[in-house]
Structures are given as structure tokens and as C-alpha cells.
Amino acid sequence: xxxxxxxxxxxxxxxxxxxxxxxxxxxxxxxxxxxxxxxxxxxxxxxxxxxxxxxxxxxxxxxxxxxxxxxxxxxxxxxxxxxxxxxxxxxxxxxxxxxxxxxxxxxxxxxxxxxxxxxxxxxxxxxxxxxxxxxxxxxxxxxxxxxxxxxxxxxxxxxxxxxxxxxxxxxxxxxxxxxxxxxxxxxxxxxxxxxxxxxxxxxxxxxxxxxxxxxxxxxxxxxxxxxxxxxxxxxxxxxxxxxxxxxxxxxxxxxxxxxxxxxxxxxxxxxxxxxxxxxxxxxxxxxxxxxxxxxxxxxxxxx
Ligand SMILES: [Zn+2]
Ligand SMILES: [Zn+2]
Numbered sequence: 001x002x003x004x005x006x007x008x009x010x011x012x013x014x015x016x017x018x019x020x021x022x023x024x025x026x027x028x029x030x031x032x033x034x035x036x037x038x039x040x041x042x043x044x045x046x047x048x049x050x051x052x053x054x055x056x057x058x059x060x061x062x063x064x065x066x067x068x069x070x071x072x073x074x075x076x077x078x079x080x081x082x083x084x085x086x087x088x089x090x091x092x093x094x095x096x097x098x099x100x101x102x103x104x105x106x107x108x109x110x111x112x113x114x115x116x117x118x119x120x121x122x123x124x125x126x127x128x129x130x131x132x133x134x135x136x137x138x139x140x141x142x143x144x145x146x147x148x149x150x151x152x153x154x155x156x157x158x159x160x161x162x163x164x165x166x167x168x169x170x171x172x173x174x175x176x177x178x179x180x181x182x183x184x185x186x187x188x189x190x191x192x193x194x195x196x197x198x199x200x201x202x203x204x205x206x207x208x209x210x211x212x213x214x215x216x217x218x219x220x221x222x223x224x225x226x227x228x229x230x231x232x233x234x235x236x237x238x239x240x241x242x243x244x245x246x247x248x249x250x251x252x253x254x255x256x257x258x259x260x261x262x263x264x265x266x267x268x269x270x271x272x273x274x275x276x277x278x279x280x281x282x283x284x285x286x287x288x289x290x291x292x293x294x295x296x297x298x299x300x301x302x303x
Contacts, residue, residue: 001026001149001201001299003224003263005291006033006043010230010244010266011065013039016273017293019065020266022226023049024147024203026128032147033057034205034226040069041076047294051077058131059090060207061142062097071101078109085112089124089131091141092117118143129200134218136209138243144207144215146222149200152301153178153190161193201299204259208266210239211249216256223299225250225259226291228266229277247277251284260302265291 002025007018019037023044026032031054033040044051051073059067070088077086088098095115102109118124120135133145156176166172166188171181175190182188204219206212206227219225230244239246247264254262262285267274274290281288289295 001203003203003226003297003299004047004049005263005265005293005295006040006047006049007035007037008265008267008291008293008295009037009065010228010268012269013037014269017267017269018043019069021069022205022265023054025049025053028128029053030055030128035060035066035207036069036073037065038068038072041073043293047296052080052082054086055084056087056089056126058145058205059088059094059097060144060205061091061139062093063139063208066208067097070098074101074109074113075107077111078107082111085114087114087116089116089118091135091143092119093141118145132218134214136207136212136215138208138210142207142209144205144209144212144218146202146204146218148202151197152200154195154197157193157195164188164192166193199302201301203299204257206245206250206253208243209245210243211245211252213253213256216253219253219257219259222257222259223302224261224263224297225254225257226263226265227253229264229274229281229290230266230268232271232277232280247281247288248284251281251288254281254285254288259285260287261297262288263291263297264288267291 004023006021009017020035021040022034024032118133122133124131133143136144202222204222204225227250229247229250231239231246233248278290
């Protein structure tokens with residue numbers, strides 16, 4: 001699973017940062033976009049993220065910096081003869097948003113858009129992964145969410161397989177794939193040679209939010225927490241007025257969640273490369289990186 005930061009700015013773009021969007025590429029090549037700020041499609045082209053592989057777009061809330069890239073992206077998909085449907089998930093009001101995007105009727109879509117409006121503490125089991133949401137305190141209908149893969153099979157215990165006298169080869173593969181085999185007239189279930197189930201990977205995305213402690217439960221044990229840090233602690237009053245987080249707030253959530261890795265994003269133009277935010281967060285949560293546009297991160301399995 002790979003994360004590609006397409007836009008890491010807050011509110012308005014800067015010369016170096018586009019508006020919020022993160023591409024999450026799964027092992028099968030399909031992509032889920034987390035937000036779709038203005039200019040997202042061009043950012044995708046610049047770092048080789050295929051928009052035709054996008055199967056799902058999650059919009060965190062309706063401030064323009066998070067969804068203005070939708071109409072352009074949909075039109076380009078259409079110009080490229082997309083036929084495969086696309087899913088758009090967002091808070092209550094997403095259906096209306098998508099209707100507005102399509103309403104002028106300047107182009108007729110050759111593919112279906114399936115919209116799902118998620119509420120507070122929603123769970124969407126999509127097979128390949130589960131999306132869980134909570135409403136945060138940024139504005140009305142503003143979501144934070146996590147994406148979590150299902151549990152995986154346990155590790156293959158080679159020694160145990162040998163003790164059972166099973167010969168190496170196709171039988172091992174079958175057992176590893178969770179199928180039972182018959183050996184020496186005895187049926188052997190995969191459980192006999194597989195360790196306990198292991199959890200899949202988990203990504204949590206704060207969207208825009210002020211410090212919001214319930215987010216740490218949603219993000220519990222995340223491999224990656226992507227958290228907004230629009231302000232530094234010095235500008236706390238700004239964070240409070242506009243219901244955003246400071247780098248310290250983000251780091252506290254990462255610490256409480258026992259996350260493995262924290263990326264700060266939604267960086268205001270006033271912080272440039274954001275190194276001051278990174279230093280601030282690292283005092284609380286050392287494994288912090290300020291995201292930059294086009295930064296990539298390989299999300300490995302926990303063990
Ligand atoms: Zn924003
Ligand atoms: Zn916002």
C-alpha cells in the first residue's frame with residue numbers, strides 16, 4: 001500500500017503546495033483519494049498516479065479547498081472514455097454536492113457515480129478494506145476517517161509443517177492459502193500450521209479538525225496518521241478561532257493513538273517547508289514528518 005501526497009496546503013495553494021488530496025494506492029493498483037482539492041488531477045499526472053485507477057474518492061467536508069478538484073477530474077475521466085463507475089463518499093450533503101457538480105450539464109458522464117453519505121461513527125465494509133468515520137469539531141458535517149484492511153492469515157510455521165511430515169511444495173502453498181490438504185490419508189487443516197491471524201494495515205486521516213480527542217480512538221494503532229497542522233503552538237489563538245489544529249495537537253493525537261507514523265499536512269503558506277511544525281510535533285511524537293507535495297510513503301505490514 002502506498003500513500004502519495006498530492007496536495008498539502010491549507011485553504012489556498014502556494015507555489016510549492018497544492019490543495020488537499022492524498023492518493024492511497026492498494027496492492028491491486030486501485031486508488032482511493034482522500035479529498036480532492038482544486039488542481040488534484042494535474043498533481044496526479046505530475047507524479048504518475050493514474051486517475052483511471054481511482055475507484056473511490058472520500059471527501060472530508062465541504063470547504064472548497066477539499067473538493068473543488070472533483071468536477072475537473074470527473075470531466076477528464078469522461079474525456080478518457082471511462083466506463084467504470086466511481087464511488088464518492090462524504091458527509092451528509094455529498095449527494096447535493098455531486099448534483100451541483102453535474103448540474104450545468106456541459107458534459108454527459110459516460111459512467112455512474114455512486115454516492116454514499118456517511119454519518120458519525122459509520123462503518124463501511126468494502127471487502128478490501130473498511131472505512132470508519134467520526135464527525136469532528138471543525139465545522140458541521142466534517143469527517144475524520146480511517147481505512148483498515150481486514151485481518152490476514154497467520155504466519156506459516158515451517159517447523160510444525162515438517163513435524164507433521166508434510167512435504168514441501170504445492171501442499172505448503174495450499175495451506176498458506178487457507179485450504180486444507182489430505183496427507184497420508186489424514187486431513188490437515190490450515191490452522192495446524194498457521195499462527196494467529198495478523199491485522200492488516202491501517203491509515204487514519206483527520207481531515208480538517210481542531211484538537212479532537214475521540215480521533216485518537218479512531219486512529220488507535222494506525223500505521224499512519226495523516227493529521228492536519230494548520231498552525232503552530234505560537235498561533236494557538238488562530239487554531240482556536242478557525243477550528244484547526246496545531247502541530248502539538250496533531251502529535252498528541254498520534255501519541256494517544258499509539259500510531260506508528262505521523263504526517264502533518266494542511267500546512268499554511270506562512271510556514272513554508274513546515275520545518276518549525278515538524279520540530280514542534282517531534283517533541284511529543286518523534287516519528288513525525290511534514291508532508292510535501294509528491295511525497296510517497298510505502299505502508300508496510302505491521303509485522
Ligand atoms: Zn481545509
Ligand atoms: Zn475546512
